[in-house]
Amino acid sequence: MKNLITAITITTLVVSCSKKDTQSTPNQSDSTKIVDSINAARTKINDSIKAKNSENNFKDFSGDHKFTYQSQNSSTKTGSVNFKKMGRDDYDVAGSIKSGENSVIIKGSAIVVSPKHMNFTGEITQRISSDNNGKPYTRKGTKTFMSKDGGKTWRLQDMVNGSGFVDYIDIHF
Numbered sequence: 276m277k278n279l280i281t282a283i284t285i286t287t288l289v290v291s292c293s294k295k296d297t298q299s300t301p302n303q304s305d306s307t308k309i310v311d312s313i314n315a316a317r318t319k320i321n322d323s324i325k326a327k328n329s330e331n332n333f334k335d336f337s338g339d340h341k342f343t344y345q346s347q348n349s350s351t352k353t354g355s356v357n358f359k360k361m362g363r364d365d366y367d368v369a370g371s372i373k374s375g376e377n378s379v380i381i382k383g384s385a386i387v388v389s390p391k392h393m394n395f396t397g398e399i400t401q402r403i404s405s406d407n408n409g410k411p412y413t414r415k416g417t418k419t420f421m422s423k424d425g426g427k428t429w430r431l432q433d434m435v436n437g438s439g440f441v442d443y444i445d446i447h448f
Contacts, residue, residue: 412437
């Protein structure tokens, strides 16, 4: 009787162990295939979302553009400004106008917030010999450029300079 119980126990162990080994191997490879296919689908979806999120909502302003300065007592001075795309409707901005001792330098970032408004954050420094006794005047912080002609010309809305006179700083696209 003791031998019979031992034989049954050993047979049960052998049969149960061999069934588990044969069943676990196909399940592991099936689950690996499923996980890999899910990861491939997620990667494809994430890539399409990333591509969509990098598209501008508004016109693309990347590149070099005409940059002008005009005050009431001087002629229009021309330079260039570069817009380098950093993200969706977001640009790194750098440019200058130089004419003799006079200069206007713009450096910062711009975010287009509507078809008619662009918020510029940074510094616009002007040194005009006839204004403020030739001392530099710097506009710092966030300033708005606005377009009234469908996006061809964008004018700085903070128009009063350090001497209290109006001047026009425009970016032409």
